[in-house]
Amino acid sequence: MLAAKSLTIPGRLTDVSAALAPGAVTAIVGPNGAGKSTLLAAFAGLISGPVALDGTPLAALSPQQRAQTIGFLPQDGEVAWNLSVETLARLGRLPHKTSRAEDDAATAAALSALDLERFASRSVGTLSGGERARALLARVLAGTPRWILADEPLAALDLAHQQALLRQFRLLAGQGTGIALVLHDLAQARNHADRVIVLQDGRVAAEGPPHEALTEEVILKVWGVAARWTGPETARALSLDRT
Amino acid sequence: MTRPIAILLAALVLAIPLSLLAGQVWISPFGPPVRNAIPILMELRLPRAVLALVIGAGLGASGAAMQGYLRNPLADPGLFGIAPMAALGAVLSFYTGFSVQPFALPLFALAGGAIAMVLLALIAGRSGGIALFTLAGMMIASLAGALTSLAISLSPNPFALSEIVTWLMGALADRGWHEVWIALPPTLLGLILLARAGPALDALTLGEAAARSLGMEPRRLQVLMVAGVGLIVGAGVAVAGIIGFVGLVVPHLVRPFTDGRPSALLIPSALAGALLLLIADCLCRLLPLAGGELRLGIALSLIGAPFFLRLLLKMRKELG
Numbered sequence: 001m002l003a004a005k006s007l008t009i010p011g012r013l014t015d016v017s018a019a020l021a022p023g024a025v026t027a028i029v030g031p032n033g034a035g036k037s038t039l040l041a042a043f044a045g046l047i048s049g050p051v052a053l054d055g056t057p058l059a060a061l062s063p064q065q066r067a068q069t070i071g072f073l074p075q076d077g078e079v080a081w082n083l084s085v086e087t088l089a090r091l092g093r094l095p096h097k098t099s100r101a102e103d104d105a106a107t108a109a110a111l112s113a114l115d116l117e118r119f120a121s122r123s124v125g126t127l128s129g130g131e132r133a134r135a136l137l138a139r140v141l142a143g144t145p146r147w148i149l150a151d152e153p154l155a156a157l158d159l160a161h162q163q164a165l166l167r168q169f170r171l172l173a174g175q176g177t178g179i180a181l182v183l184h185d186l187a188q189a190r191n192h193a194d195r196v197i198v199l200q201d202g203r204v205a206a207e208g209p210p211h212e213a214l215t216e217e218v219i220l221k222v223w224g225v226a227a228r229w230t231g232p233e234t235a236r237a238l239s240l241d242r243t
Numbered sequence: 244m245t246r247p248i249a250i251l252l253a254a255l256v257l258a259i260p261l262s263l264l265a266g267q268v269w270i271s272p273f274g275p276p277v278r279n280a281i282p283i284l285m286e287l288r289l290p291r292a293v294l295a296l297v298i299g300a301g302l303g304a305s306g307a308a309m310q311g312y313l314r315n316p317l318a319d320p321g322l323f324g325i326a327p328m329a330a331l332g333a334v335l336s337f338y339t340g341f342s343v344q345p346f347a348l349p350l351f352a353l354a355g356g357a358i359a360m361v362l363l364a365l366i367a368g369r370s371g372g373i374a375l376f377t378l379a380g381m382m383i384a385s386l387a388g389a390l391t392s393l394a395i396s397l398s399p400n401p402f403a404l405s406e407i408v409t410w411l412m413g414a415l416a417d418r419g420w421h422e423v424w425i426a427l428p429p430t431l432l433g434l435i436l437l438a439r440a441g442p443a444l445d446a447l448t449l450g451e452a453a454a455r456s457l458g459m460e461p462r463r464l465q466v467l468m469v470a471g472v473g474l475i476v477g478a479g480v481a482v483a484g485i486i487g488f489v490g491l492v493v494p495h496l497v498r499p500f501t502d503g504r505p506s507a508l509l510i511p512s513a514l515a516g517a518l519l520l521l522i523a524d525c526l527c528r529l530l531p532l533a534g535g536e537l538r539l540g541i542a543l544s545l546i547g548a549p550f551f552l553r554l555l556l557k558m559r560k561e562l563g
Contacts, residue, residue: 046455063458072456080314080448081503091504094446095458123503139449143457 002070002147002178004042007049012038013202020147022178025169027189029182029214030199031223036182037075037151039199043180044072044149053147067095071145075152075182077136079124085135086111086120092142110141114168130161137165147178154181154188166192187238190214190229198222245507247500251514258518259296262525263288290420295524296517297423298415298483301430301475303516304509306490307497308437311444311505312468313377316554319491324383325473328359329480330411331387331394337407338394349425349481356477359383360469367465373451376465413484413540415524422482429478434513436471440464441506448504486540488547489516495554 003019013035020026020043028036041047045058045066052058058066071092079088089110093103111117114134119127124135133153140148148169154162166188169179173194183189189196189210196213198206200222206213211233219227219238231237263284264270270277270284277283305320313322320326332355333348341347366379391411398404443464446454455461479486493516494508501507520539523546527537 041452044456046452063455063460067456067458070456072453074450074452074456076450078314078450078453080450081498081505083448083503087502087504091445091449091457094442 001055002043002051002053002180004039004049004051007039007042007051009035009038009042009047009049009202011202013042016199016202016204018197018204018207020178020180021195022146023173023176024194025173025179025181025192026195026197027181027183027193027210028197028199029184029186029189030205034199034222035202036199038202039197040149040151040180040182041072043147044070046072064095068143069145070147070149071140071143073137073140073148073150073153075155077132079136082123082125084121084123085116085127085138088124088135089116089138089142092139095143106144107142110138113141113171114138115164130157133157133161133165137168141172145177147180148172149180151182152184154183154185162188186214186219187236190236190238191234245501245511247497247511248514251511251518254518255296255514255521258521259292262292262295262521265525266528286419290423291415291418291524292521293423294415294418294426294482295520297426297430298479298486299489299517299520300513301433301479301516302486302489302520303493303497304434304437304513305472305475306492306516307494307505307508307512308440308444308468309472309490310494311447311508312440312464313373314447314450316495317491319487320472320476321384321487321490322377323359323363323380323469323472323476324385324387325356325359325363325380325469326476326480326485327384327387327391328362329353329356329477330485331355331391332358333410333480333484334391334394334407337403337410338398340399340403342406346421346425349422352481353429353477355387356473356480359387360473363469364466372461409538410484411540412538413486413543414527414536414538415483416527416536416539418482426478426482429474433471433474433478436467436474437509440467440471441509443467444505484540486520486543488543488551489519492547492550493519495550 001019001021005017007016008014016039028039030036038047042049042051048059053069086107090103090107093106111120114137116134116138119131124132127135153165173179193210195208196210197204198213198218205222206218216228219225226241228239229236230239266288268277268283270280302320309318309320309322310316329352333352336342336348336351362383363379367376395404395407398407443459446457446459494512497508497511497515501511523542524539527539527542530537
């Protein structure tokens with residue numbers, strides 16, 4: 001478990017208690033400014049606070065141990081230098097003091113998992129948005145973390161790439177990886193997450209399985225929008241009233 | 244060993260003996276014997292060549308590290324304000340007349356560089372944030388520049404004035420083994436520190452948050468950078484004055500031949516910097532110029548400015 005207990009970060013989060021489970025996809029949702037990215041960064045150990053990994057405070061781990069265990073994909077997707085896709089993915093091996101052969105194998109596996117082998121020697125600057133998003137995720141996968149925390153990984157991706165990435169996250173969860181995604185699309189959270197944490201003004205407004213945490217009442221209370229869930233249980237759509 | 248490193252090493256192996264033979268007196272192993280050839284080689288040209296290699300390697304590597312640290316291809320080692328502060332220290336030694344004492348000039352310069360490092364650490368505090376840190380460096384640089392100008396305008400006599408101005412231009416002329424022993428140890432130590440910063444600089448490619456998630460410790464990296472760049476730049480300024488553009492230009496020349504990671508750039512940039520300074524110093528020695536030789540700092544700025552312009556035009560094109 002990766003758990004925050006009464007996490008308070010002045011001006012951003014107030015008394016937030018929430019946990020991520022291994023083998024599950026957890027969606028973190030909420031209006032703009034609700035503290036989603038801050039909570040994710042706290043789970044990643046980038047903001048100090050009472051967050052514990054299987055009972056051990058994150059602060060008690062060395063930066064290297066933490067980096068080996070928790071993979072973090074920021075929203076901005078910055079790559080300062082025009083690296084090749086392979087070199088970019090290999091940066092994920094930085095926390096590991098392993099042999100060259102192990103690094104090679106992990107990097108190749110990450111590229112293969114995201115169907116990027118034929119892009120391996122292409123430079124990042126020449127990729128399309130979807131290819132770039134996959135290359136950045138390959139960097140995280142190459143580090144073989146037990147936890148993957150991604151900040152709006154689906155933003156700016158077309159439908160096919162969104163689906164491909166969501167399948168990848170599901171596959172990783174099936175292998176035991178704990179996944180947390182900051183999402184804006186509530187239908188994605190409802191259909192693809194195992195648990196949802198709803199934040200409002202830095203506090204947890206609702207938490208639980210999607211059908212319990214993301215009810216029409218919660219959406220009205222948190223977003224101030226009257227919306228209705230429609231469609232079958234595995235492919236819910238959120239309809240907004242015109243008025 | 245990667246290919247750029249092998250090629251640069253081969254070029255250095257060729258360039259070093261040639262640089263020793265070139266000068267106002269040409270010494271050819273196949274030509275007629277030259278009077279005083281051994282003293283000319285051992286006491287004049289060899290220390291000068293070694294100094295060019297040491298300072299060039301330091302500036303090349305610290306330029307590569309700075310560009311990696313600031314994630315900006317326009318960064319150079321002068322940005323921390325350490326070089327201008329070291330120059331201010333040297334100028335003060337002329338101003339006060341202490342420069343006639345042996346070792347006073349480099350000691351003043353090293354002290355200036357050290358003060359800049361302490362100021363940087365104090366202003367930037369414990370956060371390790373890069374933007375604040377860069378602004379602090381720029382503030383220190385502009386303050387040091389202003390105080391240097393003040394010292395020049397108030398200089399006590401024309402001799403001090405002329406010494407200051409000449410020295411500020413940067414040169415390796417008339418330097419000997421003394422200067423080598425002053426510059427070599429801090430530069431070597433600085434290079435080791437920068438090499439240790441390599442993995443953290445690679446992580447920074449992905450931005451500060453991702454780098455920290457990969458285990459990069461901002462405060463540790465900052466200490467390595469300030470100490471590494473500070474030792475190298477301080478030692479260089481202490482023996483040769485301000486030598487610009489090497490730290491900016493060299494990483495650019497080398498980057499296309501590497502995989503682009505800052506750590507992969509450090510050694511090739513050190514070798515290319517050493518080569519560039521060795522060749523530039525040879526050219527200064529050979530160019531016939533009334534009233535002495537071309538100053539190395541001026542020569543490099545003359546080479547560097549058009550290069551910088553080309554870089555800006557390329558960036559303008561990329562920005563559309």
